[in-house]
Amino acid sequence: xxxxxxxxxxxxxxxxxxxxxxxxxxxxxxxxxxxxxxxxxxxxxxxxxxxxxxxxxxxxxxxxxxxxxxxxxxxxxxxxxxxxxxxxxxxxxxxxxxxxxxxxxxxxxxxxxxxxxxxxxxxxxxxxxxxxxxxxxxxxxxxxxxxxxxxxxxxxxxxxxxxxxxxxxxxxxxxxxxxxxxxxxxxxxxxxxxxxxxxxxxxxxxxxxxxxxxxxxxxxxxxxxxxxxxxxxxxxxxxxxxxxxxxxxxxxxxxxxxxxxxxxxxxxxxxxxxxxxxxxxxxxxxxxxxxxxxxxxxxxxxxxxxxxxxxxxxxxxxxxxxxxxxxxxxxxxxxxxxxxxxxxxxxxxxxxxxxxxxxxxxxxxxxxxxxxxxxxxxxxxxxxxxxxxxxxxxxxxxxxxxxxxxxxxxxxxxxxxxxxxxxxxxxxxxxxxxxxxxxxxxxxxx
Ligand code: SDX
Numbered sequence: 001x002x003x004x005x006x007x008x009x010x011x012x013x014x015x016x017x018x019x020x021x022x023x024x025x026x027x028x029x030x031x032x033x034x035x036x037x038x039x040x041x042x043x044x045x046x047x048x049x050x051x052x053x054x055x056x057x058x059x060x061x062x063x064x065x066x067x068x069x070x071x072x073x074x075x076x077x078x079x080x081x082x083x084x085x086x087x088x089x090x091x092x093x094x095x096x097x098x099x100x101x102x103x104x105x106x107x108x109x110x111x112x113x114x115x116x117x118x119x120x121x122x123x124x125x126x127x128x129x130x131x132x133x134x135x136x137x138x139x140x141x142x143x144x145x146x147x148x149x150x151x152x153x154x155x156x157x158x159x160x161x162x163x164x165x166x167x168x169x170x171x172x173x174x175x176x177x178x179x180x181x182x183x184x185x186x187x188x189x190x191x192x193x194x195x196x197x198x199x200x201x202x203x204x205x206x207x208x209x210x211x212x213x214x215x216x217x218x219x220x221x222x223x224x225x226x227x228x229x230x231x232x233x234x235x236x237x238x239x240x241x242x243x244x245x246x247x248x249x250x251x252x253x254x255x256x257x258x259x260x261x262x263x264x265x266x267x268x269x270x271x272x273x274x275x276x277x278x279x280x281x282x283x284x285x286x287x288x289x290x291x292x293x294x295x296x297x298x299x300x301x302x303x304x305x306x307x308x309x310x311x312x313x314x315x316x317x318x319x320x321x322x323x324x325x326x327x328x329x330x331x332x333x334x335x336x337x338x339x340x341x342x343x344x345x346x347x348x349x350x351x352x353x354x355x356x357x358x359x360x361x362x363x364x365x366x367x368x369x370x371x372x373x374x375x376x377x378x379x380x381x382x383x384x385x386x387x388x389x390x391x392x393x394x395x396x397x398x399x400x401x402x403x404x405x406x407x408x409x410x411x412x413x414x415x416x417x418x419x420x421x422x423x424x425x426x427x428x429x430x431x432x433x434x435x436x437x438x439x440x441x442x443x444x445x446x
Contacts, residue, residue, distance in 0.1 A: 023047050036065055055422050061246075062319075067254065067413065071104060071405050072245040076320035081327065083243060084108070092330050097238040098122060098208050101180060101401035104243055105408065119208075125181035126202035126211065128189075129159050133199055136189050141196065145393045146275040148190035150268050153183060157264035164262045166411060175263045176404045183267075183400050184208070187393050188215030194387075200224075209234040212397070229341040230384050233334055237377060240327040241395050243402025245320075249273035249280065253403040254410045255419040263407055270403045271396050277314075280399070282374040283391040286315040287382055290347045290354075299353045307363045315375030316358060322368035331376040335383075342383045351379055 015032040019042075030041045043053035058064040073082045081088040084103050091100055095109075102110045102118050110118060135155055139148050156178070157163060163175045189199045192215075200215045203224065209231050214224035244250070252273035257266035274280035289311075293302045306313050318325055339348055355371055358364040374395075381391045410416050 104405040145190040152186040154268035238398035280395040283378040287378040327373040
Protein backbone atom coordinates (compact mmCIF):
# COMPACT_ATOMS: atom_id res chain seq x y z
CA UNK A 1 0.00 0.00 0.00
CA UNK A 2 1.48 3.37 -0.95
CA UNK A 3 2.14 5.43 2.17
CA UNK A 4 3.73 8.39 0.43
CA UNK A 5 2.53 10.33 -2.59
CA UNK A 6 3.58 8.51 -5.77
CA UNK A 7 6.13 10.45 -7.80
CA UNK A 8 4.90 12.43 -10.75
CA UNK A 9 7.38 10.56 -12.95
CA UNK A 10 6.56 7.08 -14.34
CA UNK A 11 7.81 4.09 -12.34
CA UNK A 12 10.96 2.37 -13.74
CA UNK A 13 9.81 -1.11 -14.69
CA UNK A 14 10.92 -4.51 -15.99
CA UNK A 15 7.31 -5.79 -15.99
CA UNK A 16 5.82 -6.18 -19.45
CA UNK A 17 2.89 -7.49 -21.50
CA UNK A 18 3.61 -9.88 -24.37
CA UNK A 19 1.05 -9.19 -27.14
CA UNK A 20 0.84 -11.53 -30.13
CA UNK A 21 -1.00 -10.06 -33.14
CA UNK A 22 -2.78 -12.99 -34.81
CA UNK A 23 -3.11 -10.93 -38.00
CA UNK A 24 0.65 -10.89 -38.55
CA UNK A 25 2.01 -13.48 -36.08
CA UNK A 26 4.26 -10.76 -34.63
CA UNK A 27 4.75 -10.54 -30.85
CA UNK A 28 5.25 -7.23 -29.12
CA UNK A 29 6.51 -6.43 -25.62
CA UNK A 30 4.73 -3.52 -23.94
CA UNK A 31 6.05 -2.22 -20.57
CA UNK A 32 3.70 -2.27 -17.52
CA UNK A 33 4.20 0.64 -15.08
CA UNK A 34 1.96 1.68 -12.15
CA UNK A 35 -0.51 -1.04 -13.10
CA UNK A 36 -1.02 0.42 -16.58
CA UNK A 37 0.25 0.20 -20.12
CA UNK A 38 0.61 3.32 -22.25
CA UNK A 39 -1.95 3.00 -25.03
CA UNK A 40 0.49 4.94 -27.24
CA UNK A 41 2.72 1.81 -27.00
CA UNK A 42 0.00 -0.04 -28.96
CA UNK A 43 0.53 2.16 -32.05
CA UNK A 44 3.53 -0.02 -33.06
CA UNK A 45 1.10 -2.92 -33.61
CA UNK A 46 0.28 -2.60 -37.31
CA UNK A 47 -0.55 -4.89 -40.24
CA UNK A 48 1.44 -2.82 -42.75
CA UNK A 49 3.38 0.43 -43.08
CA UNK A 50 0.25 2.49 -43.96
CA UNK A 51 -1.65 1.15 -40.92
CA UNK A 52 -2.23 3.88 -38.25
CA UNK A 53 -1.62 1.28 -35.56
CA UNK A 54 -3.74 0.00 -32.67
CA UNK A 55 -5.59 2.37 -30.32
CA UNK A 56 -7.40 1.63 -27.08
CA UNK A 57 -11.19 2.02 -27.18
CA UNK A 58 -12.79 2.94 -23.82
CA UNK A 59 -16.14 4.80 -23.99
CA UNK A 60 -16.71 6.92 -20.82
CA UNK A 61 -13.14 6.05 -19.74
CA UNK A 62 -14.37 3.06 -17.71
CA UNK A 63 -10.84 1.66 -17.59
CA UNK A 64 -8.55 4.51 -18.59
CA UNK A 65 -6.20 6.57 -16.39
CA UNK A 66 -6.07 10.07 -17.88
CA UNK A 67 -3.40 11.47 -15.58
CA UNK A 68 -1.06 10.92 -12.66
CA UNK A 69 -2.39 12.62 -9.53
CA UNK A 70 -1.25 12.90 -5.90
CA UNK A 71 -4.34 14.78 -4.66
CA UNK A 72 -7.08 12.25 -3.81
CA UNK A 73 -6.91 8.50 -3.32
CA UNK A 74 -10.03 6.32 -3.53
CA UNK A 75 -10.29 2.57 -3.02
CA UNK A 76 -13.78 1.77 -4.29
CA UNK A 77 -13.89 -1.78 -2.93
CA UNK A 78 -12.56 -0.88 0.51
CA UNK A 79 -14.59 2.35 0.69
CA UNK A 80 -11.47 4.48 1.27
CA UNK A 81 -11.23 8.21 0.49
CA UNK A 82 -8.09 10.23 1.40
CA UNK A 83 -7.12 13.82 0.59
CA UNK A 84 -3.32 14.02 0.23
CA UNK A 85 -3.14 10.85 2.38
CA UNK A 86 -5.42 12.05 5.19
CA UNK A 87 -8.53 9.82 5.65
CA UNK A 88 -11.77 11.73 5.04
CA UNK A 89 -13.12 10.45 8.38
CA UNK A 90 -10.30 12.28 10.20
CA UNK A 91 -10.68 15.56 8.29
CA UNK A 92 -14.47 15.86 8.35
CA UNK A 93 -15.60 17.36 11.64
CA UNK A 94 -12.04 18.17 12.83
CA UNK A 95 -10.44 20.32 10.10
CA UNK A 96 -11.98 23.50 8.66
CA UNK A 97 -13.03 23.59 5.01
CA UNK A 98 -10.43 26.27 4.21
CA UNK A 99 -7.73 24.16 5.87
CA UNK A 100 -8.74 21.26 3.59
CA UNK A 101 -8.81 23.56 0.55
CA UNK A 102 -5.24 24.61 1.41
CA UNK A 103 -4.21 20.95 1.83
CA UNK A 104 -5.70 19.93 -1.51
CA UNK A 105 -3.84 22.64 -3.38
CA UNK A 106 -0.52 22.67 -1.56
CA UNK A 107 -0.20 19.01 -0.63
CA UNK A 108 0.51 19.73 3.05
CA UNK A 109 -1.57 21.14 5.91
CA UNK A 110 -0.88 24.84 6.63
CA UNK A 111 0.89 25.98 9.79
CA UNK A 112 -0.90 28.68 11.80
CA UNK A 113 0.78 31.57 9.95
CA UNK A 114 0.02 30.06 6.53
CA UNK A 115 -3.56 29.34 7.60
CA UNK A 116 -4.17 32.85 8.92
CA UNK A 117 -2.79 34.39 5.70
CA UNK A 118 -4.92 32.04 3.57
CA UNK A 119 -8.10 32.86 5.52
CA UNK A 120 -7.27 36.60 5.44
CA UNK A 121 -6.76 36.59 1.65
CA UNK A 122 -9.92 34.63 0.93
CA UNK A 123 -11.97 36.75 3.35
CA UNK A 124 -10.85 39.95 1.67
CA UNK A 125 -11.76 38.78 -1.82
CA UNK A 126 -15.37 37.78 -1.16
CA UNK A 127 -16.87 40.85 -2.88
CA UNK A 128 -17.72 40.65 -6.58
CA UNK A 129 -17.85 43.56 -9.04
CA UNK A 130 -21.25 45.26 -8.91
CA UNK A 131 -21.69 44.44 -12.61
CA UNK A 132 -21.74 40.74 -11.71
CA UNK A 133 -24.65 41.45 -9.38
CA UNK A 134 -26.42 43.36 -12.15
CA UNK A 135 -25.64 40.55 -14.62
CA UNK A 136 -27.27 37.99 -12.31
CA UNK A 137 -30.30 40.28 -11.89
CA UNK A 138 -30.93 39.76 -15.62
CA UNK A 139 -31.99 36.15 -15.02
CA UNK A 140 -35.68 35.24 -14.76
CA UNK A 141 -37.15 34.86 -11.26
CA UNK A 142 -37.41 31.10 -11.83
CA UNK A 143 -33.93 30.56 -13.28
CA UNK A 144 -32.18 27.41 -12.05
CA UNK A 145 -29.39 28.60 -9.73
CA UNK A 146 -26.89 26.25 -11.41
CA UNK A 147 -27.42 28.15 -14.70
CA UNK A 148 -26.66 31.36 -12.82
CA UNK A 149 -23.55 29.77 -11.29
CA UNK A 150 -22.18 28.63 -14.66
CA UNK A 151 -22.78 32.08 -16.16
CA UNK A 152 -21.65 34.07 -13.12
CA UNK A 153 -18.34 32.21 -12.73
CA UNK A 154 -17.65 32.33 -16.47
CA UNK A 155 -18.38 36.08 -16.42
CA UNK A 156 -15.71 36.57 -13.71
CA UNK A 157 -13.04 35.72 -16.29
CA UNK A 158 -13.87 38.97 -18.12
CA UNK A 159 -13.05 40.98 -14.97
CA UNK A 160 -9.60 39.43 -14.50
CA UNK A 161 -7.95 39.21 -17.93
CA UNK A 162 -4.56 38.84 -16.23
CA UNK A 163 -5.76 35.39 -15.07
CA UNK A 164 -4.92 34.15 -18.57
CA UNK A 165 -1.25 34.27 -17.55
CA UNK A 166 -1.67 30.77 -16.06
CA UNK A 167 2.05 29.93 -15.91
CA UNK A 168 2.73 32.87 -13.57
CA UNK A 169 2.27 31.36 -10.10
CA UNK A 170 1.28 34.75 -8.66
CA UNK A 171 -1.64 34.85 -11.13
CA UNK A 172 -2.64 31.30 -10.22
CA UNK A 173 -2.44 32.20 -6.52
CA UNK A 174 -4.77 35.21 -6.83
CA UNK A 175 -7.17 33.42 -9.21
CA UNK A 176 -7.48 30.47 -6.80
CA UNK A 177 -8.13 32.88 -3.92
CA UNK A 178 -10.67 34.86 -5.96
CA UNK A 179 -12.60 31.76 -7.03
CA UNK A 180 -12.71 30.21 -3.54
CA UNK A 181 -13.79 33.61 -2.16
CA UNK A 182 -16.28 34.73 -4.80
CA UNK A 183 -18.11 31.53 -5.70
CA UNK A 184 -20.07 31.52 -2.39
CA UNK A 185 -20.98 35.18 -3.01
CA UNK A 186 -22.26 34.44 -6.52
CA UNK A 187 -24.10 31.39 -5.15
CA UNK A 188 -25.76 33.50 -2.44
CA UNK A 189 -26.68 36.22 -4.96
CA UNK A 190 -28.35 33.54 -7.11
CA UNK A 191 -30.31 32.34 -4.08
CA UNK A 192 -31.45 35.83 -3.11
CA UNK A 193 -32.36 36.72 -6.72
CA UNK A 194 -34.64 33.72 -7.13
CA UNK A 195 -36.25 34.53 -3.76
CA UNK A 196 -36.76 38.15 -4.81
CA UNK A 197 -34.65 39.31 -1.86
CA UNK A 198 -31.96 42.02 -1.84
CA UNK A 199 -28.42 40.63 -2.02
CA UNK A 200 -26.48 40.56 1.24
CA UNK A 201 -22.87 41.70 1.05
CA UNK A 202 -20.13 39.53 2.59
CA UNK A 203 -19.40 40.05 6.29
CA UNK A 204 -15.66 39.83 6.87
CA UNK A 205 -16.10 39.25 10.62
CA UNK A 206 -17.57 35.81 9.93
CA UNK A 207 -15.97 32.47 9.03
CA UNK A 208 -16.28 31.08 5.50
CA UNK A 209 -19.38 28.99 6.30
CA UNK A 210 -21.00 31.57 8.60
CA UNK A 211 -20.48 34.28 5.97
CA UNK A 212 -22.10 32.07 3.31
CA UNK A 213 -25.10 31.43 5.57
CA UNK A 214 -25.26 35.16 6.35
CA UNK A 215 -25.37 36.08 2.63
CA UNK A 216 -28.13 33.49 2.22
CA UNK A 217 -30.34 34.19 5.21
CA UNK A 218 -29.67 37.62 6.76
CA UNK A 219 -32.72 39.85 6.72
CA UNK A 220 -33.03 43.11 8.68
CA UNK A 221 -30.71 42.13 11.56
CA UNK A 222 -27.41 44.01 11.56
CA UNK A 223 -25.32 40.86 12.24
CA UNK A 224 -26.34 37.33 11.23
CA UNK A 225 -26.18 34.65 13.95
CA UNK A 226 -25.85 31.27 12.19
CA UNK A 227 -27.31 28.17 13.83
CA UNK A 228 -24.13 26.37 15.02
CA UNK A 229 -25.59 23.01 13.97
CA UNK A 230 -26.02 24.38 10.44
CA UNK A 231 -22.55 25.97 10.38
CA UNK A 232 -21.01 22.65 11.46
CA UNK A 233 -23.07 20.80 8.84
CA UNK A 234 -21.92 23.16 6.07
CA UNK A 235 -18.26 22.84 7.12
CA UNK A 236 -18.42 19.03 7.12
CA UNK A 237 -20.43 18.77 3.89
CA UNK A 238 -18.06 21.20 2.17
CA UNK A 239 -15.09 19.04 3.24
CA UNK A 240 -16.80 15.86 2.01
CA UNK A 241 -17.54 17.44 -1.37
CA UNK A 242 -14.16 19.16 -1.86
CA UNK A 243 -12.55 16.64 -4.23
CA UNK A 244 -13.06 13.16 -5.59
CA UNK A 245 -10.21 12.37 -8.04
CA UNK A 246 -11.16 12.08 -11.74
CA UNK A 247 -14.97 12.42 -11.58
CA UNK A 248 -16.95 13.78 -14.51
CA UNK A 249 -16.69 17.47 -13.57
CA UNK A 250 -12.98 17.27 -12.67
CA UNK A 251 -12.37 15.59 -16.02
CA UNK A 252 -14.21 18.54 -17.63
CA UNK A 253 -12.05 21.09 -15.78
CA UNK A 254 -8.85 19.25 -16.74
CA UNK A 255 -9.91 18.88 -20.39
CA UNK A 256 -11.03 22.50 -20.78
CA UNK A 257 -8.02 23.73 -18.76
CA UNK A 258 -5.69 21.75 -21.06
CA UNK A 259 -6.44 24.31 -23.79
CA UNK A 260 -4.72 26.84 -21.45
CA UNK A 261 -7.87 28.87 -20.95
CA UNK A 262 -8.12 30.91 -17.74
CA UNK A 263 -9.19 29.07 -14.53
CA UNK A 264 -12.53 30.92 -14.26
CA UNK A 265 -13.63 29.49 -17.63
CA UNK A 266 -12.29 26.02 -16.75
CA UNK A 267 -14.20 26.01 -13.45
CA UNK A 268 -17.37 27.14 -15.26
CA UNK A 269 -17.04 23.98 -17.38
CA UNK A 270 -16.84 21.93 -14.18
CA UNK A 271 -20.01 23.55 -12.84
CA UNK A 272 -21.78 22.65 -16.09
CA UNK A 273 -20.74 19.00 -15.79
CA UNK A 274 -21.72 18.86 -12.11
CA UNK A 275 -25.20 20.17 -13.01
CA UNK A 276 -26.08 16.85 -14.66
CA UNK A 277 -28.52 14.54 -12.77
CA UNK A 278 -26.11 11.59 -12.95
CA UNK A 279 -23.41 13.63 -11.19
CA UNK A 280 -23.88 16.52 -8.79
CA UNK A 281 -27.50 16.97 -9.80
CA UNK A 282 -28.29 13.64 -8.10
CA UNK A 283 -28.81 15.23 -4.67
CA UNK A 284 -31.65 17.31 -6.14
CA UNK A 285 -33.08 14.20 -7.85
CA UNK A 286 -32.98 12.24 -4.57
CA UNK A 287 -35.41 14.70 -2.98
CA UNK A 288 -37.65 14.70 -6.05
CA UNK A 289 -37.66 10.87 -5.92
CA UNK A 290 -38.52 10.84 -2.20
CA UNK A 291 -41.33 13.36 -2.60
CA UNK A 292 -42.65 11.31 -5.56
CA UNK A 293 -42.74 8.25 -3.25
CA UNK A 294 -44.59 10.41 -0.75
CA UNK A 295 -45.23 7.79 1.92
CA UNK A 296 -43.51 4.83 3.58
CA UNK A 297 -46.20 2.47 2.28
CA UNK A 298 -45.20 3.31 -1.33
CA UNK A 299 -41.51 2.39 -0.87
CA UNK A 300 -41.74 -1.34 -1.79
CA UNK A 301 -43.66 -0.60 -5.01
CA UNK A 302 -41.15 2.10 -5.96
CA UNK A 303 -38.22 -0.24 -5.39
CA UNK A 304 -39.94 -2.84 -7.56
CA UNK A 305 -40.37 -0.29 -10.37
CA UNK A 306 -36.63 0.47 -10.25
CA UNK A 307 -35.85 -3.24 -10.42
CA UNK A 308 -38.04 -3.45 -13.52
CA UNK A 309 -35.78 -0.81 -15.08
CA UNK A 310 -38.28 2.06 -14.66
CA UNK A 311 -35.82 4.73 -13.51
CA UNK A 312 -32.96 4.66 -11.04
CA UNK A 313 -32.64 4.82 -7.28
CA UNK A 314 -31.07 8.28 -7.19
CA UNK A 315 -28.29 8.68 -4.64
CA UNK A 316 -27.34 5.02 -5.10
CA UNK A 317 -24.49 3.54 -7.10
CA UNK A 318 -21.09 4.87 -8.05
CA UNK A 319 -18.57 4.34 -10.82
CA UNK A 320 -15.79 3.75 -8.28
CA UNK A 321 -17.35 2.83 -4.93
CA UNK A 322 -18.59 -0.75 -5.09
CA UNK A 323 -19.19 -0.63 -1.35
CA UNK A 324 -20.63 2.07 0.92
CA UNK A 325 -19.36 5.56 -0.08
CA UNK A 326 -17.37 6.60 3.04
CA UNK A 327 -18.82 10.08 2.70
CA UNK A 328 -22.37 8.73 2.87
CA UNK A 329 -21.66 7.21 6.30
CA UNK A 330 -20.53 10.60 7.63
CA UNK A 331 -23.46 12.42 6.01
CA UNK A 332 -25.94 9.95 7.49
CA UNK A 333 -24.56 10.60 11.00
CA UNK A 334 -24.76 14.34 10.34
CA UNK A 335 -28.37 13.98 9.19
CA UNK A 336 -29.23 12.45 12.56
CA UNK A 337 -27.69 15.50 14.32
CA UNK A 338 -29.45 18.03 12.07
CA UNK A 339 -32.81 16.30 12.42
CA UNK A 340 -32.31 16.11 16.19
CA UNK A 341 -32.01 19.90 16.01
CA UNK A 342 -34.90 20.62 13.61
CA UNK A 343 -37.18 17.64 14.29
CA UNK A 344 -37.62 14.31 12.50
CA UNK A 345 -38.86 14.37 8.98
CA UNK A 346 -41.03 11.80 7.18
CA UNK A 347 -38.79 12.09 4.11
CA UNK A 348 -35.82 10.97 6.22
CA UNK A 349 -37.88 7.96 7.29
CA UNK A 350 -38.66 7.19 3.63
CA UNK A 351 -34.94 7.52 2.78
CA UNK A 352 -33.95 5.16 5.59
CA UNK A 353 -36.59 2.63 4.48
CA UNK A 354 -35.34 2.89 0.88
CA UNK A 355 -31.80 2.23 2.10
CA UNK A 356 -32.92 -0.67 4.32
CA UNK A 357 -34.73 -2.39 1.44
CA UNK A 358 -32.02 -1.69 -1.16
CA UNK A 359 -29.22 -2.98 1.06
CA UNK A 360 -31.03 -6.30 1.48
CA UNK A 361 -32.24 -6.77 -2.10
CA UNK A 362 -30.15 -8.85 -4.49
CA UNK A 363 -30.88 -6.56 -7.43
CA UNK A 364 -28.89 -3.78 -5.74
CA UNK A 365 -26.38 -6.02 -3.98
CA UNK A 366 -25.49 -7.85 -7.22
CA UNK A 367 -24.92 -4.51 -8.91
CA UNK A 368 -22.97 -3.22 -5.89
CA UNK A 369 -25.33 -0.29 -5.52
CA UNK A 370 -24.87 1.44 -2.18
CA UNK A 371 -25.81 4.94 -1.03
CA UNK A 372 -23.41 7.55 -2.35
CA UNK A 373 -22.61 11.01 -1.03
CA UNK A 374 -25.77 12.45 -2.58
CA UNK A 375 -28.27 10.17 -0.89
CA UNK A 376 -28.54 11.97 2.45
CA UNK A 377 -27.10 15.41 1.68
CA UNK A 378 -30.32 16.57 0.06
CA UNK A 379 -32.26 15.75 3.22
CA UNK A 380 -29.90 17.87 5.30
CA UNK A 381 -30.06 20.78 2.90
CA UNK A 382 -33.85 20.53 2.86
CA UNK A 383 -33.88 20.55 6.67
CA UNK A 384 -31.81 23.74 6.46
CA UNK A 385 -34.60 25.14 4.27
CA UNK A 386 -32.59 25.26 1.03
CA UNK A 387 -34.83 24.78 -2.02
CA UNK A 388 -34.31 21.48 -3.88
CA UNK A 389 -32.89 23.07 -7.02
CA UNK A 390 -30.21 24.74 -4.85
CA UNK A 391 -28.64 21.50 -3.60
CA UNK A 392 -26.21 21.13 -6.50
CA UNK A 393 -25.01 24.69 -5.92
CA UNK A 394 -24.02 23.50 -2.43
CA UNK A 395 -22.01 20.74 -4.08
CA UNK A 396 -20.34 23.14 -6.55
CA UNK A 397 -19.10 25.63 -3.93
CA UNK A 398 -16.68 23.26 -2.16
CA UNK A 399 -15.78 21.32 -5.30
CA UNK A 400 -14.10 24.50 -6.59
CA UNK A 401 -11.23 23.66 -4.18
CA UNK A 402 -10.76 20.23 -5.79
CA UNK A 403 -11.21 21.45 -9.35
CA UNK A 404 -8.54 24.16 -8.90
CA UNK A 405 -6.07 21.74 -7.28
CA UNK A 406 -6.57 19.29 -10.15
CA UNK A 407 -6.38 22.10 -12.73
CA UNK A 408 -3.02 23.30 -11.39
CA UNK A 409 -1.66 19.74 -11.13
CA UNK A 410 -2.62 19.20 -14.78
CA UNK A 411 -0.94 22.46 -15.87
CA UNK A 412 2.33 21.58 -14.10
CA UNK A 413 2.37 17.95 -15.26
CA UNK A 414 5.02 17.72 -18.00
CA UNK A 415 3.27 14.67 -19.49
CA UNK A 416 0.02 16.57 -20.11
CA UNK A 417 -0.92 18.47 -23.28
CA UNK A 418 -4.19 19.58 -24.88
CA UNK A 419 -6.80 16.84 -24.40
CA UNK A 420 -7.80 15.52 -27.81
CA UNK A 421 -9.06 11.90 -27.91
CA UNK A 422 -9.24 9.76 -31.06
CA UNK A 423 -12.36 8.01 -32.42
CA UNK A 424 -13.55 4.93 -34.27
CA UNK A 425 -15.10 6.38 -37.45
CA UNK A 426 -18.43 4.72 -38.28
CA UNK A 427 -19.77 7.18 -40.87
CA UNK A 428 -20.02 7.14 -44.69
CA UNK A 429 -17.05 6.59 -46.93
CA UNK A 430 -16.33 9.37 -49.45
CA UNK A 431 -19.40 10.40 -51.52
CA UNK A 432 -19.92 13.33 -53.97
CA UNK A 433 -21.96 16.45 -53.03
CA UNK A 434 -24.52 17.48 -55.71
CA UNK A 435 -26.22 20.89 -55.01
CA UNK A 436 -30.00 20.27 -55.32
CA UNK A 437 -31.72 22.96 -53.28
CA UNK A 438 -33.18 26.34 -54.28
CA UNK A 439 -30.91 28.68 -52.29
CA UNK A 440 -32.86 31.86 -53.13
CA UNK A 441 -34.08 33.47 -49.88
CA UNK A 442 -37.89 33.54 -49.76
CA UNK A 443 -40.53 33.20 -47.03
CA UNK A 444 -41.95 29.71 -47.50
CA UNK A 445 -45.54 29.14 -46.31
CA UNK A 446 -45.93 25.59 -44.86
C1 SDX B 1 -21.50 11.74 -7.75
O1 SDX B 1 -17.49 10.07 -10.06
C2 SDX B 1 -17.58 10.63 -8.88
O2 SDX B 1 -16.70 10.57 -8.05
C3 SDX B 1 -18.88 11.39 -8.63
C4 SDX B 1 -19.07 11.89 -7.22
C5 SDX B 1 -18.09 13.00 -6.90
O3 SDX B 1 -17.84 13.22 -5.69
O4 SDX B 1 -17.65 13.69 -7.83
O5 SDX B 1 -18.91 10.84 -6.28
C6 SDX B 1 -20.46 12.49 -7.02
O6 SDX B 1 -21.77 12.06 -8.87
C7 SDX B 1 -22.15 10.54 -7.08
C8 SDX B 1 -23.12 9.78 -8.03
C9 SDX B 1 -24.45 10.54 -8.03
N1 SDX B 1 -25.36 9.97 -9.03
C10 SDX B 1 -26.46 9.27 -8.68
O7 SDX B 1 -26.75 8.96 -7.52
C11 SDX B 1 -27.36 8.90 -9.84
C12 SDX B 1 -27.79 7.43 -9.71
N2 SDX B 1 -26.59 6.60 -9.88
C13 SDX B 1 -26.28 6.23 -11.20
O8 SDX B 1 -26.94 6.65 -12.31
C14 SDX B 1 -25.01 5.44 -11.42
O9 SDX B 1 -24.86 4.58 -10.37
C15 SDX B 1 -23.76 6.27 -11.63
C16 SDX B 1 -23.93 7.23 -12.74
C17 SDX B 1 -23.40 6.98 -10.38
C18 SDX B 1 -22.64 5.28 -11.98
O10 SDX B 1 -22.98 4.72 -13.16
P1 SDX B 1 -22.03 3.62 -13.87
O11 SDX B 1 -20.82 3.33 -13.09
O12 SDX B 1 -21.85 4.05 -15.30
O13 SDX B 1 -22.90 2.36 -13.76
P2 SDX B 1 -23.94 1.92 -14.86
O14 SDX B 1 -24.81 3.08 -15.23
O15 SDX B 1 -23.19 1.21 -15.94
O16 SDX B 1 -24.88 0.86 -14.06
C19 SDX B 1 -24.45 -0.46 -13.86
C20 SDX B 1 -25.73 -1.23 -13.58
C21 SDX B 1 -26.82 -0.99 -14.64
O17 SDX B 1 -27.67 -2.12 -14.60
P3 SDX B 1 -27.62 -3.18 -15.84
O18 SDX B 1 -27.73 -2.36 -17.11
O19 SDX B 1 -26.25 -3.83 -15.71
O20 SDX B 1 -28.77 -4.11 -15.60
O21 SDX B 1 -26.33 -0.77 -12.36
C22 SDX B 1 -27.59 -0.16 -12.65
C23 SDX B 1 -27.60 0.16 -14.12
O22 SDX B 1 -28.92 0.19 -14.62
N3 SDX B 1 -27.63 1.06 -11.84
C24 SDX B 1 -28.69 1.43 -11.14
C25 SDX B 1 -28.28 2.60 -10.47
N4 SDX B 1 -27.01 2.90 -10.81
C26 SDX B 1 -26.60 1.93 -11.66
N5 SDX B 1 -29.93 0.89 -11.02
C27 SDX B 1 -30.77 1.53 -10.19
N6 SDX B 1 -30.45 2.66 -9.52
C28 SDX B 1 -29.22 3.22 -9.63
N7 SDX B 1 -28.92 4.31 -8.95
